Amino acid sequence: xxxxxxxxxxxxxxxxxxxxxxxxxxxxxxxxxxxxxxxxxxxxxxxxxxxxxxxxxxxxxxxxxxxxxxxxxxxxxxxxxxxxxxxxxxxxxxxxxxxxxxxxxxxxxxxxxxxxxxxxxxxxxxxxxxxxxxxxxxxxxxxxxxxxxxxxxxxxxxxxxxxxxxxxxxxxxxxxxxxxxxxxxxxxxxxxxxxxxxxxxxxxxxxxxxxxxxxxxxxxxxxxxxxxxxxxxxxxxxxxxxxxxxxxxxxxxxxxxxxxxxxxxxxxxxxxxxxxxxxxxxxxxxxxxxxxxxxxxxxxxxxxxxxxxxxxxxxxxxxxxxxxxxxxxxxxxxxxxxxxxxxxxxxxxxxxxxxxxxxxxxxxxxxxxxxxxxxxxxxxxxxxxxxxxxxxxxxxxxxxxxxxx
Amino acid sequence: xxxxxxxxxxxxxxxxxxxxxxxxxxxxxxxxxxxxxxxxxxxxxxxxxxxxxxxxxxxxxxxxxxxxxxxxxxxxxxxxxxxxxxxxxxxxxxxxxxxxxxxxxxxxxxxxxxxxxxxxxxxxxxxxxxxxxxxxxxxxxxxxxxxxxxxxxxxxxxxxxxxxxxxxxxxxxxxxxxxxxxxxxxxxxxxxxxxxxxxxxxxxxxxxxxxxxxxxxxxxxxxxxxxxxxxxxxxxxxxxxxxxxxxxxxxxxxxxxxxxxxxxxxxxxxxxxxxxxxxxxxxxxxxxxx
Numbered sequence: 240x241x242x243x244x245x246x247x248x249x250x251x252x253x254x255x256x257x258x259x260x261x262x263x264x265x266x267x268x269x270x271x272x273x274x275x276x277x278x279x280x281x282x283x284x285x286x287x288x289x290x291x292x293x294x295x296x297x298x299x300x301x302x303x304x305x306x307x308x309x310x311x312x313x314x315x316x317x318x319x320x321x322x323x324x325x326x327x328x329x330x331x332x333x334x335x336x337x338x339x340x341x342x343x344x345x346x347x348x349x350x351x352x353x354x355x356x357x358x359x360x361x362x363x364x365x366x367x368x369x370x371x372x373x374x375x376x377x378x379x380x381x382x383x384x385x386x387x388x389x390x391x392x393x394x395x396x397x398x399x400x401x402x403x404x405x406x407x408x409x410x411x412x413x414x415x416x417x418x419x420x421x422x423x424x425x426x427x428x429x430x431x432x433x434x435x436x437x438x439x440x441x442x443x444x445x446x447x448x449x450x451x452x453x454x455x456x457x458x459x460x461x462x463x464x465x466x467x468x469x470x471x472x473x474x475x476x477x478x479x480x481x482x483x484x485x486x487x488x489x490x491x492x493x494x495x496x497x498x499x500x501x502x503x504x505x506x507x508x509x510x511x512x513x514x515x516x517x518x519x520x521x522x523x524x525x526x527x528x529x530x531x532x533x534x535x536x537x538x539x540x541x542x543x544x545x546x547x548x549x550x551x552x553x554x555x556x557x558x559x560x561x562x563x564x565x566x567x568x569x570x571x572x573x574x575x576x577x578x579x580x581x582x583x584x585x586x587x588x589x590x591x592x593x594x595x596x597x598x599x600x601x602x603x604x605x606x607x608x609x610x611x612x613x614x615x616x617x618x619x620x621x622x623x624x625x626x627x628x629x630x631x632x633x634x635x636x637x638x639x640x641x642x643x644x
Numbered sequence: 645x646x647x648x649x650x651x652x653x654x655x656x657x658x659x660x661x662x663x664x665x666x667x668x669x670x671x672x673x674x675x676x677x678x679x680x681x682x683x684x685x686x687x688x689x690x691x692x693x694x695x696x697x698x699x700x701x702x703x704x705x706x707x708x709x710x711x712x713x714x715x716x717x718x719x720x721x722x723x724x725x726x727x728x729x730x731x732x733x734x735x736x737x738x739x740x741x742x743x744x745x746x747x748x749x750x751x752x753x754x755x756x757x758x759x760x761x762x763x764x765x766x767x768x769x770x771x772x773x774x775x776x777x778x779x780x781x782x783x784x785x786x787x788x789x790x791x792x793x794x795x796x797x798x799x800x801x802x803x804x805x806x807x808x809x810x811x812x813x814x815x816x817x818x819x820x821x822x823x824x825x826x827x828x829x830x831x832x833x834x835x836x837x838x839x840x841x842x843x844x845x846x847x848x849x850x851x852x853x854x855x856x857x858x859x860x861x862x863x864x865x866x867x868x869x870x871x872x873x874x875x876x877x878x879x880x881x882x883x884x885x886x887x888x889x890x891x892x893x894x895x896x897x898x899x900x901x902x903x904x905x906x907x908x909x910x911x912x913x914x915x916x917x918x919x920x921x922x923x924x925x926x927x928x929x930x931x932x933x934x
Contacts, residue, residue: 282755286764287860294764328862429907457906460866462857463659465652465783466901470645485766486858493856497775497784510766515858519768642774 272320276346278336283328289353292559295551330360393603399435405610407443419477424453436482462490485510503636514554526637531558532612532621557619565596657894658791664874666845672881673838682864683754688850718843786855798887879930
């Protein structure tokens, strides 16, 4: 009796599963939807970054396309269907989820996860399965080599070196004009981003005859950096550089404000280009420098920011979000240009570039965005490369902290 | 430089102690190893954030609402989730294992609810960040407030536990729940009361910490870890121990950051922790179990 009952349940389960999988197969064959999959950090230490730069853009992109009836493929309108997983901020979990998206969900396109480490982890799998990989939030000095090794991969944020060199070059200009002395204090978080940027920054600054009078790292997760700021304050530097993660960036800024440490150049980031920073510090954000930047007078950028606010209830960050949005626009145009949902055809169009985006004519991986930006009157504007169109003058020296209320 | 390092270390240590004292009560008296402790700290941070940003109620005033609310919430958690475990546990070891598993589940439930409501983003607000001069060192006012609360709660509860009737009852339950029954102590009530009180302290910690730390829904585990170190180092169930252990860790971190290297602050925490465990396994103020 017992056995037959179990058998019945087992048969029933098997039958249901079989039925369900045929249903999916039919769906895939009929190509009624374009299936997009992604694994993103919904929980764990990567979650706040993903929720700032990546997830809202993915969701807004899908919603805008589906509200308009779907992707225009040939003479058809195909809505997007999303398969989403939480990678719990772990590379292993992300790899599993991506393999599931490829083998089980058989999605048409996979959007990138959040963060340098996880993007590096999933890159070979995507390449092997023939999926394009638009790595939206990875900063690595290997970016050029990786793009060559995995031909369908695009490393949107480039190398750590480029940000460091652009900053050092900009600082050199100020030093040559006699506006700042040659002393720099540099602090970095002891994790991927901080280590790569501080290494590149150290070389770039020393090449340009700067003296690094303070050059240390602090452990990941630490927000209590008062002692560091207090020590740096006594060193007589005109330039303070922090390659920190958002909690550290906010902590360093707060401590500098409390200790009235106000160097002529105050550079900190990631996190400064986040709307959180402006909300937190208000007028005291004025003059703070960081990675990224936005041409906020550009109507396309202004329109994007406005739509993002309407969709997500908050502004996008002024670095990765903008580049990610340009890559999503590129993807849409690549599919529509290919006139097909075939992966190879879409990949081929992506590789051609020439997409019309908020960053102008763009191909994923182009580095035609701001490397150094500054808060000026509530806007995080681009100031370097100075050769780029719309580069703003630096607010110099950084105005005094008003202090907390 | 030295005095600054010491003072900022003391404020840092005060924060550690503040966050740990609730756990020492929950673990020490109720014998509940609450892995969801950090999540409940974060819940209070979010409540303080909401009160501050939408209703304009400042976090200190907000405590008047948050303390009773969190006491009630933790009372309910104990009554519904943990009482069955306590009832069926044959000994302390079993209760500890069961409570670890149960609160591990609770951790994900609380985190999940927070994620649905608040998303994964960072949160931070500006309150009492003005500098106060303490013997020539500029310290943020909100950190001093947190330190003040830590000292008052730590000393206050030390006195309550050692000098009052209910305190003695709580200590009796902590030492030996079975024998405590023999002298007419309502063990279930005492455990529940200690758990709820610990939860209320966690909430106080969460509110005060939210004034100067950037927090997110996934940060609870950081607090649980730190609190656990402080609790074990200070001696399980000992409020004064938690206060002293927290301050030692804070000052050590601060001195190492100033005179050695800020990269070694986490290392020094664990070195001290290890030393204490080697020399006095029951913690600084702990009583060695027979």
